[in-house]
Ligand SMILES: [Ca+2]
């Protein structure tokens with residue numbers, strides 16, 4: 043999208059996003075275990091040196107991450123698995139925010155804490 047503000051910015055300025063947030067928090071988030079696949083973890087936003095900038099979000103492959111347990115649709119982060127606190131109590135995901143104006147980007151790692159449900163309903167067995 044063409045923007046006069048961006049078009050006239052100096053090339054020497056650092057115009058990259060400055061921070062990434064899930065539900066307004068950087069670096070960390072949490073979600074309960076046992077939620078159905080497709081549950082909403084939260085909404086992604088990014089701050090930027092250019093106020094009013096919009097951003098696109100994607101996962102960045104990296105070692106020891108749990109990106110595949112989540113899916114980004116637009117600026118929303120959804121689960122792709124049913125989480126079990128007793129087998130894994132936290133996840134690491136690596137998210138990239140790319141400025142829609144000029145393609146500058148920022149990469150941040152988030153730790154997602156899986157919240158324990160005390161009284162779990164045992165699975166139905168036939
Ligand atoms: Ca469990």
Ligand SMILES: [Ca+2]
Pocket residue numbers: 075127128158159160161162
């Ligand atoms: Ca539990």
